[in-house]
Amino acid sequence: MPSATHIAFSKERLLALPPSEAGKRATYHDTKIQGLQLRVSPSGVKTFSIYRRMKGGQPERVTLGRFPAMTVEQARKQATAVNAEIEAGGNPAAARRAIREEQTFGEVFDDFLKKKRKRDGTPLGERTKRDYSDVLRLYLEPIRGRRLSHITRADIKTIHAKVTKKSAAQANRALAVVSSVFSYAADMELFEGISPAIRVQKNHAPSRDRFAQAVELPYLFEAIGESSLSDFFLLALLTGARRSNVQAMAWRDLDLDARVWRIGMTKNGTPQNVTLSPEAVSALKARKRTTGTSPFVFPGEGKTGHLVEPKKAWAAVLLRASLRRLLDHLEGIGKLTTEERQQADQRVTAAxxxxxxxxxxxxxxxxxxxxIYDMTDLRIHDLRRTLGSWQAKTGASLAIIGKSLNHKTHQATAIYARLDLDPVRQSVNTATQAMLEAAGIKQPAEVVKLPTKLNS
Structure with a gap:
């Protein structure tokens, strides 16, 4: 008959074990894995270990970890690995060192940021590194100090569920970071187990298709024209480039005579030639007269030397655009007199x-x-989508749109590579004219006159 100290380990049974007598340490033996023990101290601390005799030598104990931080399943997995090492004639001391020296998630994460390479061999971009670091800081602190083999799928599911309550998209992002770090650890032979992110159900993330509609453009252009970053937002719209690339736009990469902006590296790891419409060239020439000796089109005071964070200015743009759209609606339904409307416009401008x-x-x-009036859901990135959408509205093919926006898909890459810039330029210019006409800035077939700030 089995002893009371020989039991099939389970979470419930181990949690129920009492502290040992004063001055003694109680030892319990798992009936499923050879040599796996749980030792309980008088203070109630419970520690997994494996106690085995070396081949031709003395017994040795290998400490695995504390329960319940280490689960029964994890302890059995570690014990099995140690047993295999012993059966192969290995030294349990080496197995002990391997367990103790296994890196934590935070340590592997730091190594991942430094050494991870994208498919084209280039390192992660600085913005990507900042985004990943933010995810770690905001959501993954519970596993930062945990060794990789001690992180369970239940841990990741708990984190994912908690973050989902705040943001479904951010929860998916946290899951993706965990998956990437564990994949990196496996590639670097730092981890041989199964990633705990596997089979954790992602939240449904509907694709975003928001762009500035024709009815919104007059309000958007008017509010952009009043912004201290009006040139930035207009160029983001007129080039369709990613926000980070527009922020770091440098004069040396611009050929205003040829109307081309050369981006050495984009988010998808490839360079891009951006065609510049006459309106974009006009905006850039105006900026050139105001930026002094800065190498950047949009200088900044931080260590990058260029504009870093335009979100606050963008929020102000959307607030003014939404308010003026609301005032037009109120006036249209007879809820504002002409005098009240004038007062309202003054309030929008002043406060x-x-x-x-x-x-x-x-x-x-x-x-x-x-x-009917709220435009505050429009993001800066939607300016990029707006150009592409207006290209589609004005008859551009998907290949042309993909080329102008530097989209990268497995199916279309070969087609993009064969296109020259002439049809792309024509498409961008046509879309630009259509947007300006919708905004009331330009009539068809007339010479363009952009807001004063662009031509000053």
Whole structure:
């Protein structure tokens, strides 16, 4: 009959084990894995170990980890590995060192940021590194100090579920970072187990298709023209380039005579030639007269030397655009007189936050659907999508759009590579004219006159 100290380890049974007597340490033996023990101290600390005799030598104990931080499944897995080492004639001391020296998630994460290479052999970009570091800091702290083999799928599911309550997209991003780090660890032979991110169900993430509609463009252009970063937002729209590339746009990469902007490296790991419409060239020439000796089109005071964070300015643009759209609606349904409208416009210009509180309260009282006027869901990245959408509206093929926006897909890459810039330039120019006409800035077949700030 088996002893009371010989049991099939399970979470419930081990949690129920009492502390040992004072001055003694109780030892329990797993009936499923040879040599696997759980030792319980008088203070109630429970520690897994494996106790085995070396071939032709003395017994040795290899400490595995504390319960419940180390689960029964993890302990059995580690014990099996140690047993295999012993059966092969290995030294359990080496097995002990391997377990103790296994890197933590945080250590592998740091190595991942430094040494990970993309498919084209280039290192991770600085922005990508910052984004990954933010994910670690905000969501993955519970596993930062844990050794890789001690992180379970249950741990990752718990983190994913917790983050999902705040943001489904960020929860998926945290899961992707964990998966990437474990894949890197496997590639570097730092980890031989199964990634705990495998089979964790992602949240459904509908593809985003937001872009500036024709009815929104007049308000958007007017608000952009009032912004301290008006040139930045206009060039982001007129080039369709990624925000990070526009922020770091350098004069040396621009050929205004040829109307081409050369981006040495984009997010997808490839260079890009961006065609510049006449309006974009006009904006750049105006900026050249105001940027002094800075090598960047949009200088900044930080260590990068260029503009880093335009989100606050963009929020102000969207607030003004939304308010003016709301005021037009209120006036159109007879809720604002001409005099009241003039006062409202002054409030929007002088104190947009206070104006927003006032007139949104009026809209709520009148049960006006925010979808009629609210544009605050428009993101800076949607400017890029806006150009592509207007290209599609004006008849451009998917291949042309992909080339102008530097999209990279397995199916279309070969087609993009065969295209020259002439049809791309024509498509971008056509889309630009259509947007300007919709915004009321230019009439068809007339010479373009952009907002004053662009031509100053």
């Amino acid at each position: 947009p936050a206070a104006a927003a509180k006032r007139y949104r309260a009026s809209a709520d009282a009148l049960e006006i659907d925010p979808a």
